[in-house]
Amino acid sequence: MNVKNTGGGTAEDVTIELMPEYPFTLDSSSNARQNKGCIGTDSSALYEYRLFVAADAKPGTHEITIRYQDDEGTTWSEKDFEIKVGTDTLDSRGTLKLEAIKTDPEVLIPGDDGTVTITLTNTASQYSVTINGKDYDTNAQLKEVELMGSDAIVVTTGSYRNMGVLGPEDSIEISYNVRVSDDAADGTEHLNLALTGSSHTYNAKWNIPIRVESSGIKIIPSKPLKLACDGDKIEFDVANTHSSTFTSVSIEPRAEGITFTPAEYFIGTMEPDELFTIEFDCEVTGNSSDDAELHLYAEYRNGNNQHERVINNRVIEIEPVVPEGNSSTVMIGAALLLVVVVGTGIHYRKRRKN
Template identity: 90%
Template structure:
């Protein structure tokens, strides 16, 4: 949940808002569809006669919860597990559109040949006799095949969807390897189609500061595989209304495979508006004033309260608590 704060001074009022964008989780149901990927391994490439750490991500792509997710790494020569008891791992259930990360440590045989070698990972979403399997390649040694995978920017998601000055939010970026097969032959020479991720950095703009550092040495992304990367951002209090343009910089296996993408982020100055619904007139002995309070932000606000302040004037009530305000919702309040 992302916290938002907006301060508006108008008609001698100070508006105090504690706001958060609300995400509604999908209902739980049986039958999650699992996607298994090796997100990275270190060192890259794996070194002969040494250990290599492998991170396996399991994402539930289905509409329901996968109740009892188990994965098992089945190494092949030249790889062996640090302990055979670590081969099978179970982290319980994985909700819809959620992920779990599993870590393995493999030893590379001292007589291994440089090149790409396979391991097999099998997995199941519920306990039973049925397993699915997927093979992955791990590069070994310095004399490995050149990588020719190409990445594309698949999706950009901002939470909240529209930011306001003073906001803190999250930008999630999806990158996909566009290759559809594991190897290609160019001029009689074989190349693998993995995409190497040496460094990925989101660079801020005048109005938005990126508070998450760059991701480094993230390994490789196989053909047709995707990776989601999240960055925390903060919008300056004086950010202008409009679109801020951030830059995503990728360092790949060589200069040819480096890339930069424009990341547009929408900023809206208006969040809550206070509009007098009647003429602002007070007699010497007091009176009543009435205002309309409108949420012009595209996200829901919670814990909205209005606190009037003016020199020499006492207001009753001293604070008007509205609570939750949906986008475009309007309340009329009276003091």
């Protein structure tokens, strides 16, 4: 039994007592009570008992009572657990191996839904085996297969029961739907896959690693964000910084007083670390003397999960252009200035000569 402290403080002196009734008995009544001492917050302790089942026990589900106290002298609490008893145990010698783990999408983003597919294989290579002069078949029974979640990942698919047997070298794929919490941290979450086989000897547990990353699409200007007031082009590098392949990637720029063509740039599929360079034609329709705040909207899919990212910390600098009418005025002004300068020089020389 795994006992976990889910309270807000340390349980100082934890004692567990198994209280079996027919059809269950302990190997010794003196082993019924076990003390593991203190258990810290969110910590666990493992308690093991050797339990026997009466030979005339009826097949079906039976209950066993466990009581516990978190400190000596405090009130005992009780909880009942179900234990299955049956006569359908197969005397087989097939052994199951965890052959493969596949996650779709390969790396999940916080808030994502995904699918974990497990492949189990019977490692036997022949249909029977002789042990101590007795022949056994090498089928492997699957009574129950369950995937258990973690603090950051919830498994939304229940356990699979009574799945039959696998012959030598046969395989089976089992899929579970999972959901990542919105506040999951980057890293690897570890789920537990529990197999109930033909007997306790053939039960198994495996660790199922699931990767979580919050990174996504990154957009970088590939040249300065400057526009003439009569329009120009802007260019961006778009990179997939996530470890999964993204699909349906599109970029939409928005800025007040500027019209972009195309209005939205569709990239499509982007592999991890892949980079695309995209370009927009720009027409300035607002006040040409004002810079414009640029908002970039990136949409993409990770598996079946739709994501959107908004980048707001960009500014487009709009360079003013001198109007055509001002050029002649400037030239006339320059000519008048030249006349004034020349006239002043002649007058100055005349005064020196006099």
